[in-house]
Amino acid sequence: MGLHLTLPDTLRPRFRESFGSLYRGKGDDTIRKLSGDLGSPTKLISVGDVTTFHLLNSDIIPDILIVDDRTKRGPASDRVVVGTKHKGFTEIFVDNPAGVITEDLIDAVGSAIRSDERVRIFVRGEEDLAALPAILMAPEGSAVLYGQPDEGVVLVKITLPKKEQMKNLLTEILKEQDHDSEEVKTIWRKLDGHQNH
Numbered sequence: 201m202g203l204h205l206t207l208p209d210t211l212r213p214r215f216r217e218s219f220g221s222l223y224r225g226k227g228d229d230t231i232r233k234l235s236g237d238l239g240s241p242t243k244l245i246s247v248g249d250v251t252t253f254h255l256l257n258s259d260i261i262p263d264i265l266i267v268d269d270r271t272k273r274g275p276a277s278d279r280v281v282v283g284t285k286h287k288g289f290t291e292i293f294v295d296n297p298a299g300v301i302t303e304d305l306i307d308a309v310g311s312a313i314r315s316d317e318r319v320r321i322f323v324r325g326e327e328d329l330a331a332l333p334a335i336l337m338a339p340e341g342s343a344v345l346y347g348q349p350d351e352g353v354v355l356v357k358i359t360l361p362k363k364e365q366m367k368n369l370l371t372e373i374l375k376e377q378d379h380d381s382e383e384v385k386t387i388w389r390k391l392d393g394h395q396n397h
Contacts, residue, residue: 203303203383205373207329214369219335220356222348230353231258234345237355241343243313245334247327248347249276253283255345262345264312265289266330268323272349289320298326301333306390309333331356336366336391367392 207215223234231254238244238260246252246262250271255262267284269276292312294304305323309330312319323330331346335356338344342358356362370391374384 203387205301205370205387207299207301207373211369211372214372215329216348218348218354219331219362219365220344220354222352222354224352226352228254228258231255231260234353234355235260238343241357242339242341243343245313245338245342245344246346247331247334247344249280249284251345251347251353253280254353256283256286261286261288261318264309264319264321264334266309266321266323266327266334268325268327270326271347284320286318286320289318290315291320291322293322293324296323296325296327296330298328300325301329303387303390305330306333306337306387309337310390313337313339332366332370333391336363336370 221237223230225233235258243264244260244262245264245266246255247266248271249267249269252262252265252267265284269281271280292308294302294308296302296305308321312321321330331344334344335358338358340358340360344356344358346354348354374388
């Protein structure tokens, strides 16, 4: 699987806390609630099938969307799967198991952020942790949206303090890793935006 970070069970509860503002509700109504607060972000990144489906349905087209054709660990409905296959996107496919952030996913998010095109990242496996690299790597002034199962949608506005909060969380994940330090340094460097172009 190459370089990857695994989320330890001890830190799972931290991932259930919202990293941004939670808009409670279901479907397009939730998107309507948050659209007024969206402004015009530098990059709009949407993580998750249902969130992305309702964004596109509301004619809000993200610059980057990250989907895996699944919702709440089960297959997404046909309507959602078809609904996230928007015509105007370049597609990137990556393999990423549940509870893991792979180097491939980090690279895909990094190149999507640098691209001038709209990019659809399709994850074979699970995108449950993809918001973390997206928040760390998106330029300031961007917005990341992801679903909070059974609650609503979280809007994260990307600021330097927000990136610091993510770095601290990542540091805790890395403390639990038994990876060779060179591997960890490589992943850090990429997440910190020092991409090898």
